[in-house]
Amino acid sequence: DGGITQSPKYLFRKEGQNVTLSCEQNLNHDAMYWYRQDPGQGLRLIYYSQIVNDFQKGDIAEGYSVSREKKESFPLTVTSAQKNPTAFYLCASTAGRGQETQYFGPGTRLLVL
Amino acid sequence: SQQGEEDPQALSIQEGENATMNCSYKTSINNLQWYRQNSGRGLVHLILIRSNEREKHSGRLRVTLDTSKKSSSLLITASRAADTASYFCATAIQGGSEKLVFGKGTKLTVNP
Numbered sequence: 001d002g003g004i005t006q007s008p009k010y011l012f013r014k015e016g017q018n019v020t021l022s023c024e025q026n027l028n029h030d031a032m033y034w035y036r037q038d039p040g041q042g043l044r045l046i047y048y049s050q051i052v053n054d055f056q057k058g059d060i061a062e063g064y065s066v067s068r069e070k071k072e073s074f075p076l077t078v079t080s081a082q083k084n085p086t087a088f089y090l091c092a093s094t095a096g097r098g099q100e101t102q103y104f105g106p107g108t109r110l111l112v113l
Numbered sequence: 114s115q116q117g118e119e120d121p122q123a124l125s126i127q128e129g130e131n132a133t134m135n136c137s138y139k140t141s142i143n144n145l146q147w148y149r150q151n152s153g154r155g156l157v158h159l160i161l162i163r164s165n166e167r168e169k170h171s172g173r174l175r176v177t178l179d180t181s182k183k184s185s186s187l188l189i190t191a192s193r194a195a196d197t198a199s200y201f202c203a204t205a206i207q208g209g210s211e212k213l214v215f216g217k218g219t220k221l222t223v224n225p
Contacts, residue, residue, distance in 0.1 A: 004155075031211060042117075042201060042217040043156075050211055058212070090155055098211030099143055102203075104155035 003027065004105035006091050011110045013078065013085060021076045021108045023091035032074035033092040033102065036060060043090065049074055050098065078110060086112050116140065117204045117216035125222040132189040134219040136202030137182075143205040145178055145185050146213065150199045159187075159200075164207075192223045 004025040013019045023032065031050045035043040045058030049068040063082025068074055074093075078085045088109050092102040120135045136145065144163045148156040162169045162178045162185065169176045175188040189196055199220045203213040 043215040099205035
């Protein structure tokens with residue numbers, strides 16, 4: 001089965017803790033994206049990567065970090081500097097140019113304890 | 114207003130009726146895309162229309178693009194309860210970087 005997987009489905013963060021959200025794709029796509037979605041809102045871009053070992057900040061990168069060591073994987077770390085992390089996080093990928101069709105994972109819901 | 118803005122914010126119709134959602138944007142685009150999101154799920158791509166196209170069809174979906182008015186519409190014909198979802202437009206800005214800009218979406222409820 002080809003697609004994008006995200007884990008875990010739900011994640012709980014304690015005060016001051018860093019947590020990492022996983023995103024893996026086996027579509028052989030070059031570009032990968034992380035979005036944040038708040039209730040009743042659209043998607044806001046956190047980080048994106050067009051190629052291994054390279055990534056760019058999106059519109060709301062503060063308090064987040066990423067890595068792209070493998071083409072298939074693009075993990076997102078929500079650091080303790082992100083004061084309001086409760087949201088639904090979506091990972092996406094696209095073949096070739098990022099302005100073409102994006103394929104999304106099922107999402108991770110992050111909640112703060 | 115932001116780059117992509119859907120209208121209305123919410124729409125409730127009966128099964129069998131047509132549903133029309135609109136998207137307006139501010140700057141020139143390379144393409145415009147529509148996505149669907151069921152509650153608590155990821156987005157699913159529906160249709161992509163390029164700036165030199167005026168209309169595209171896919172099954173019960175019809176998308177139009179008017180670049181002079183900087184607007185697009187998504188029509189779902191003969192709606193079904195399973196069409197209940199949020200629908201988002203995403204714009205690929207001309208001269209912009211390799212990313213899409215998403216609107217806030219239209220929440221469609223189709224009542225059986």
